[in-house]
Amino acid sequence: MCNCQKLTDEMIDTNTPITLLILEDNAGDYILLKELLEQMALPVKKIVHAVNMDVVPSLIKNTVFDLVLLDLSLPDSSGVDSVITVDRLLPQTPIVVLSGLSSLEVAVETISLGAQDYLVKGEFDEKLLMKTIQHSIERKKTLDKLHFSNQRYEFINKATLDTTWDWNFENNKGQWGAGIIRTFGYSEKDLLFDWDMWNNSIHPDDRKRVAGNLKYHLENHLRNWQDEYRFRTADGNYKDVFSRGYLLFSNNGAPSRMFGSTTDVTDRKKLEKELALQQLNQQKLITETTIQAQEKQRNEIGKELHDNINQILATVKIYLGLLKNNKGDTSELLDKSYEYVNEAIEEIRKLSKSLVSPSLGNITLRQAVEDLVHEVNMTNELTMSLIYSVDPALKIDNKKELMIYRIVQEQINNILKHSHATKADIEFKSDAANLHLTISDNGIGFDKKERSKGIGLQNISSRVEFYSGQINILSSPGSGCKFEIMIPY
Numbered sequence: 001m002c003n004c005q006k007l008t009d010e011m012i013d014t015n016t017p018i019t020l021l022i023l024e025d026n027a028g029d030y031i032l033l034k035e036l037l038e039q040m041a042l043p044v045k046k047i048v049h050a051v052n053m054d055v056v057p058s059l060i061k062n063t064v065f066d067l068v069l070l071d072l073s074l075p076d077s078s079g080v081d082s083v084i085t086v087d088r089l090l091p092q093t094p095i096v097v098l099s100g101l102s103s104l105e106v107a108v109e110t111i112s113l114g115a116q117d118y119l120v121k122g123e124f125d126e127k128l129l130m131k132t133i134q135h136s137i138e139r140k141k142t143l144d145k146l147h148f149s150n151q152r153y154e155f156i157n158k159a160t161l162d163t164t165w166d167w168n169f170e171n172n173k174g175q176w177g178a179g180i181i182r183t184f185g186y187s188e189k190d191l192l193f194d195w196d197m198w199n200n201s202i203h204p205d206d207r208k209r210v211a212g213n214l215k216y217h218l219e220n221h222l223r224n225w226q227d228e229y230r231f232r233t234a235d236g237n238y239k240d241v242f243s244r245g246y247l248l249f250s251n252n253g254a255p256s257r258m259f260g261s262t263t264d265v266t267d268r269k270k271l272e273k274e275l276a277l278q279q280l281n282q283q284k285l286i287t288e289t290t291i292q293a294q295e296k297q298r299n300e301i302g303k304e305l306h307d308n309i310n311q312i313l314a315t316v317k318i319y320l321g322l323l324k325n326n327k328g329d330t331s332e333l334l335d336k337s338y339e340y341v342n343e344a345i346e347e348i349r350k351l352s353k354s355l356v357s358p359s360l361g362n363i364t365l366r367q368a369v370e371d372l373v374h375e376v377n378m379t380n381e382l383t384m385s386l387i388y389s390v391d392p393a394l395k396i397d398n399k400k401e402l403m404i405y406r407i408v409q410e411q412i413n414n415i416l417k418h419s420h421a422t423k424a425d426i427e428f429k430s431d432a433a434n435l436h437l438t439i440s441d442n443g444i445g446f447d448k449k450e451r452s453k454g455i456g457l458q459n460i461s462s463r464v465e466f467y468s469g470q471i472n473i474l475s476s477p478g479s480g481c482k483f484e485i486m487i488p489y
Contacts, residue, residue: 017045018066018133021059023086024098025051025074029121033069033098033129040130053077056089065090067133071098072110081459083110084466094140096132111286116140120296146274162261167198167245169255174198183264185234203230203238218255223247231262240269304347312344365401366390369408369426376412376424384412387427394430394489403463404437404487410460411439411483419443419481433488440482445475460485 020037024030030049037044048059053076068086072079086095097110097118111118116136119129163179172195180186190197202210206229217225226244233239245260319337322328363371366388373386396404408426415424421443429436457473460483464471467487475481 015043017043018137019046019048019063020044020067020069021048021050021056021063021065021090021093022069023050023053023056023074023082024069024071026071029071029098036124036126036129040126042130042133051075053082053085056086060089065093067137068093068095069098070095070115073100077459080109080113081462083113083115084462085458087114088462092140092144094136096136108286111282117285143278146271146278162263164261165193165245165259167258167260169257177261179262184231184239187234190234201232203232206230217247221247221249221253225258225260228265239264239266241265309344309347312340312347316340316344365396365405366428368405369428372408372412373426376416381416382421382424384424384426387425387429390428390430390435394435396435396489400467400487403467404435407437407460407463407485408439415439415441415443415481418446421480435487435489437485437487438483439485440480442480445477445479445481447477448473448475 022030022033024033034047034049037047046063048063048065050056050059052074068090070082070086072082074082077085083095083097086093094116095110095114097115098121099118100121116139117132119132124132162177163183164177165174165180167174174193176186176191176193180190181188199207199211210227210229213227214225216222223246224244225247226242228240228242230238231241241262242265243260243262245258247255248257248259250256316337319328319333319340323330323333323337369388370386373384376382376384412424415421419441421441424439424441427436427438461471464485464487469485469487471486472484473481474484
């Protein structure tokens with residue numbers, strides 16, 4: 001567990017009781033978590049426990065939660081889908097992910113999608129739990145304040161007049177608007193200016209660059225000039241400004257006048273730096289949790305190889321030694337050796353599969369979906385067909401391919417569990433800008449009004465919306481179901 005900011009006593013009022021929502025379906029894990037919450041110094045006003053995702057909309061109607069402790073393996077939602085759903089339902093509430101070893105990579109991904117922190121089950125005490133809760137609440141507050149300040153600044157900036165100016169090149173004299181008094185602290189006697197006043201007011205480190213930019217526009221008869229630089233105020237300090245001007249030229253091509261305005265962007269620059277720092281801290285957290293996940297995984301691999309596969313192969317070696325020395329029943333020893341080698345191969349296959357990162361690996365989306373369809377057809381529960389007519393020249397990034405694959409998986413599971421269908425079809429096609437996916441079946445269908453709040457459909461919708469896609473569901477009782485999904489490249 002890593003925290004990228006130092007906590008201070010001022011960050012959160014430890015005397016204010018907090019209200020927590022715990023989404024955890026394992027009774028034992030919930031009891032242990034509740035005991036730790038009761039032991040920590042941070043006062044807890046109320047704990048609301050839920051074992052699945054579909055009750056959350058009703059819980060949030062009457063209760064304001066300060067933090068959500070989210071298990072990634074709920075009966076009706078898991079992994080990234082859970083974080084997307086909770087963040088959509090409670091956008092102002094910080095989320096702390098509760099992760100098991102098998103989902104550490106997913107925990108890292110959830111942080112990048114909005115979770116504030118994560119805890120590995122069985123590897124934290126009441127002190128670490130309290131620190132994580134405090135840190136997550138404070139980080140969420142800080143991010144919300146920065147975004148609110150940024151938005152407020154944009155509105156104020158639109159409502160406030162810029163500092164206007166008019167520059168006459170023929171006599172190198174100019175005149176400021178009233179903003180030079182209001183924004184930069186100068187007096188009315190400073191409203192008239194010349195080249196030296198303007199040039200000397202630019203920060204020495206920016207002066208040569210700004211003068212060069214203006215000279216380039218003048219020599220090339222470019223009418224629209226703009227630049228960012230630091231401008232000196234009346235008290236000798238500097239503000240970040242953005243200036244833009246419109247140039248007029250005489251008949252002989254010489255510059256005659258320039259009208260323009262200067263905007264104080266100091267607060268915007270400060271907010272940009274603070275937001276960049278927050279993003280850097282977030283990236284550090286993601287990087288460090290990734291490293292921790294890798295180290296944890298290496299330890300588990302070593303343990304699995306030593307305690308399981310190595311022991312199987314050691315037994316095979318003993319049997320082969322007996323055969324080599326002509327001891328024991330040859331047929332039985334060969335059969336046992338063959339059996340144990342097969343067992344070792346199967347264990348290695350399971351271990352390799354568990355190490356595959358959250359992507360489709362070296363196979364294409366088409367191959368992955370073909371494998372799914374083949375597996376379904378082998379069960380004889382459903383006859384499924386695939387039509388894939390996507391232009392091979394169009395490339396889809398790996399994350400989007402995985403998301404589309406998960407959508408197909410989710411809907412196939414829905415068809416197998418609920419539709420009572422005997423036939424289903426999957427079709428991929430493309431146009432110049434979009435990938436189109438259609439999944440249809442001849443099952444019993446459903447009333448969209450009744451099923452629209454289902455977690456399965458919400459998971460699919462959340463994935464599509466995350467990539468700016470569109471989804472259309474056509475279904476009614478007795479007429480099957482048809483999903484039409486469009487994802488932009």
